Amino acid sequence: MSGELKRGLEGVLVTESELSFIDGDAGQLIYRGYSIEDLARDASYEEVLYLLWHGNLPNSEELDDFASELAAHRSLDDGILDVARELAAQDESPMAAVRTLVSAMSAYDENADFEDVTDREVNLEKAKRITAKMPSVLAAYARFRRGDDYVAPKEDLSHAANFLYMLNGEEPNDVLAETFDMALVLHADHGLNASTFSAMVTSSTLSDMYSAVTSAVGTLAGSLHGGANANVMRMLKDIDDSDMDPVEWVEDALERGERVAGFGHRVYNVKDPRAKILGEKSEALGEAAGDMKWYEMSVAIEEHIGEEKGLAPNVDFYSASTYYQMGIPIDLYTPIFAVSRVGGWIAHVLEQYEDNRLIRPRARYTGDEDLTFPGIDER
DSSP states (O other), rough: OOSSOOOOGGTOOOOSSSEEEETTTTTTEEEETEEEHHHHHHHHHHHHHHHHHSSOOOOHHHHHHHHHHHHHHHOOOHHHHHHHHHHHHHHHHHHHHHHHHHHHHGGGGGTOOOOOOTTTHHHHHHHHHHHHHHHHHHHHHHHHTTTOOOOOOOOOHHHHHHHHHHHEEEEEEHHHHHHHHHHHHHHOSSSHHHHHHHHHHHHHOOOHHHHHHHHHHHHHHHHTTTHHHHHHHHHHHHHHHOOOOOOHHHHHHHHHTTOOOOOOSSOOOOOOOOHHHHHHHHHHHHHHHTOHHHHHHHHHHHHHHHHHHOOOOHHHHHHHHHHHHTTGGGGHHHHHHHHHHHHHHOOOOOOHHHOOOOOOOOOOOOOOOSOOOOOOGGG
């Protein structure tokens, strides 16, 4: 097959989208025309979901109705709780648990097998159920594995605050709730990243939304995608445990041929705009706690890698210390990424269904040709 080979599909345009735009040279990210800086500062995660799914920001009444509908879907069926308990008992990894639980949720959705998988109104109902329940299943699994009881959701809390409540058993203060809400906004969508593309490939076969989201969760689990944020925090803890200067530790790691987690991006050539925003939050949380260690360590590493390697941090670099200072276990960082990005996955699936074409690329064959088939006795 002739044609230029594009490994990893880098630079290949496969669709048109109205959802998000990234300028890697300018360090710009927008959702449907709005800058990520404005949305992170002024919009709630619920507003961003509405924007991504409907194409416009909601007015006050629309937002209240939408948030109430989401909140009403947070509770979990007993069957799902049983699955979560079993996964926790078997010490399943958090991302694998979320993947399994998302797939299992379809069994409790009366619209899961609706004949027309492209029906927008039915899919919007599925979208609300999936998005509302993903934080619930993650919180339930996390509590079960540490031997705690399930905490039922509260419909009067925001999407962000309710997850922290279900995870910890107490309502978060305003600072923690607002910080987590901002993190959800920042991670909600990011163009045709690997997990979003896998959701689109699945939906392009006219498979259902639950299947598409399950595919996306499995893709996000990889260390080259969503798993990077947990690796950043493990690195920072290793540095702290070593009692070495952060720059010295990084230099030793680079000499050993190791990568420094949280740097470089397939799209951005400058600092990820989301990293700038989360860096400020990490600093604020450190100041509030009276412990600037993690933030100062991160800044020292950022400056050194920038000077020595010309690389800038991505969103994972500062989301790690932000989550850690919120008391969230490290292995929940990537599932939390999924809790946010599900809004973007669903938006792209809805867009794919609107003008669907089966996604079917081709590969250049490089194997043998014209071999003579040998009989069984000749092999």
